[in-house]
Amino acid sequence: MNISCDNVRSLLPSYLDGELSEEQAAPMRAHLIDCHACRESVHEGTVVRRWLVPRDEIAIPQGFAARVARRAFAGDPGLLVPAGDAEAQSASRGAPILPFVLKLCAVAAAVLFCLSLAIQSASLPSGDDLEAKDGYFFDDIEAQDLESQSAIDLRSKASRKVERRQALDASEPRTDEESAADGDDE
Amino acid sequence: MGPLVMQPAVSEDTTLVEESLAGNQLSFQVLVERYQERIFGLVRHYAKSAVEVEDIVQDTFIKAYLKLDTFQHQSSFSTWLYRIAVNTALDFLKRAGRNPVRAVEDPEVAVADPSRSSSTPTTPPVGVAGGAARSIAAPDSRLEREEVSRITYEALDEIPEIFRTVLILREFEEMAYQDMANLLGISIGTVESRLFRARARFKDAITRLHPEYAVE
Incomplete structure (x- = not known):
C-alpha cells in the first residue's frame, strides 16, 4: 500500500516512538526507502533525540524509605504540602478515635442531664402538709395586695383620729389658732 | 533506568495501600521502597541538585500518604504516584520561581489533534x-x-x-x-x-x- 509524504510526516513522531502497529509501520518503511525528503525528516527527528541526554541518576540516601514512612505516620506535612490541607488530612487520618470520643462525651452529657433532673425532683418536698413560709416566694401580686392593705389601714386610722378630734371638739371650746393648726394637719 | 512497567504487582500494591490505611507503617515503607528509585529517577529531571530531588521525592510520598484514602484503584498505583510526583515537582518549580512557562498561547492551539x-x-x-x-x-x-x-x-x-x-x-x-x-x-x-x-x-x-x- 502506498502512502503520501503528508501521511508519512504526520505519522513520523509515532513511528519514531515505536507507537505504530506493524500494519501502519510497514508502508512507512516502504515509503522511506524511496523518498529522500521523508528520510531527511526521520533523520532530523533522530537528531533531536540525540540532544535529549538525561542527568546522571541520584543515589538514594540510606534508610530513605523508613524515614519517609516514619515522618508520614508522625503527621509531618512535608515541605511543600500546604499546611491547611496537611493538618486536615492528618487529623482525619491520625485520629480515627476522635469520632468515638465525641459520641462518648455526648452520651455522658445526656446521662448527666437526666440524672440531675432526677435528683432535683427527688429533693423537692411533696405531700399535702406543705406550708409557705413568711417572706418566702414573694411575687408582684402579693406585693400589690400588701400595699392595698396598708393603704386601707392608714385610711381607717385617719378616720378614727378625725372621729376622736370631733369628739374632743364637742366636749371643750377651741381658739381660732388651734382650729387653723388642725386644718393644716389634716 | 528501564521503562516504566505500569502494572507491577497490582494486587500487592492494593494490599499494601489498604494495610497502610489501616495504620501499618511498615506496609507504607514497603511501598516507598518499591517506588523510590523510579520517583527519584523522574524527579531528577525537574530539580537542580540532589538535595532538591530528595525534598521533592520525600514530599511526593508524604502527599501520597495523606491522599492515600482517595486512591480509587482505577489506575495503577504507580501511575497515581507518578502523577503526584510530577505535580509536586512542578509545584516546587513554581515556588522556587523557576517555572519558565510564561506561555500566553494555548499549547493545544494551532496543532490539529x-x-x-x-x-x-x-x-x-x-x-x-x-x-x-x-x-x-x-x-x-x-x-x-x-x-x-x-x-x-x-x-x-x-x-x-x-x-x-x-x-x-x-x-x-x-x-x-x-x-x-x-x-x-x-x-x-x-x-x-x-x-x-x-x-x-x-x-x-x-x-x-x-x-x-x-x-x-
Whole structure:
C-alpha cells in the first residue's frame, strides 16, 4: 500500500516512538526507502533525540524509605504540602478515635442531664402538709395586695383620729389658732 | 533506568495501600521502597541538585500518604504516584520561581489533534510547526555526555512545563503514549500533538541558545 509524504510526516513522531502497529509501520518503511525528503525528516527527528541526554541518576540516601514512612505516620506535612490541607488530612487520618470520643462525651452529657433532673425532683418536698413560709416566694401580686392593705389601714386610722378630734371638739371650746393648726394637719 | 512497567504487582500494591490505611507503617515503607528509585529517577529531571530531588521525592510520598484514602484503584498505583510526583515537582518549580512557562498561547492551539480525525492525521510535518524552522545538527562528538546533558536541561528549562513533562516522560522515562495519557489525564491524540510541539520547541530552544548547532 502506498502512502503520501503528508501521511508519512504526520505519522513520523509515532513511528519514531515505536507507537505504530506493524500494519501502519510497514508502508512507512516502504515509503522511506524511496523518498529522500521523508528520510531527511526521520533523520532530523533522530537528531533531536540525540540532544535529549538525561542527568546522571541520584543515589538514594540510606534508610530513605523508613524515614519517609516514619515522618508520614508522625503527621509531618512535608515541605511543600500546604499546611491547611496537611493538618486536615492528618487529623482525619491520625485520629480515627476522635469520632468515638465525641459520641462518648455526648452520651455522658445526656446521662448527666437526666440524672440531675432526677435528683432535683427527688429533693423537692411533696405531700399535702406543705406550708409557705413568711417572706418566702414573694411575687408582684402579693406585693400589690400588701400595699392595698396598708393603704386601707392608714385610711381607717385617719378616720378614727378625725372621729376622736370631733369628739374632743364637742366636749371643750377651741381658739381660732388651734382650729387653723388642725386644718393644716389634716 | 528501564521503562516504566505500569502494572507491577497490582494486587500487592492494593494490599499494601489498604494495610497502610489501616495504620501499618511498615506496609507504607514497603511501598516507598518499591517506588523510590523510579520517583527519584523522574524527579531528577525537574530539580537542580540532589538535595532538591530528595525534598521533592520525600514530599511526593508524604502527599501520597495523606491522599492515600482517595486512591480509587482505577489506575495503577504507580501511575497515581507518578502523577503526584510530577505535580509536586512542578509545584516546587513554581515556588522556587523557576517555572519558565510564561506561555500566553494555548499549547493545544494551532496543532490539529490527531485524535479528532484518526482517518486523516493532521499533525504538521517535523520542522514546520512550533516556530522551529531551522534544522539542528547532532551534538558534536567531542562534547562530553555531561556537557550535552547540561544543554539538554538548559533547553528544557526554556519550554513550557506541559511540553517539558511529555518530553521527560517519553524520552527519559520511556513511557508509552497510553500510559502518558493515563498519567496526564489526556487523550492519546493530545499526547501525540504535545510531543510533536515539545520536540519542535526543544529544537528551537537549542538553536536559539546555541546557534552554532543550527543548520540553515
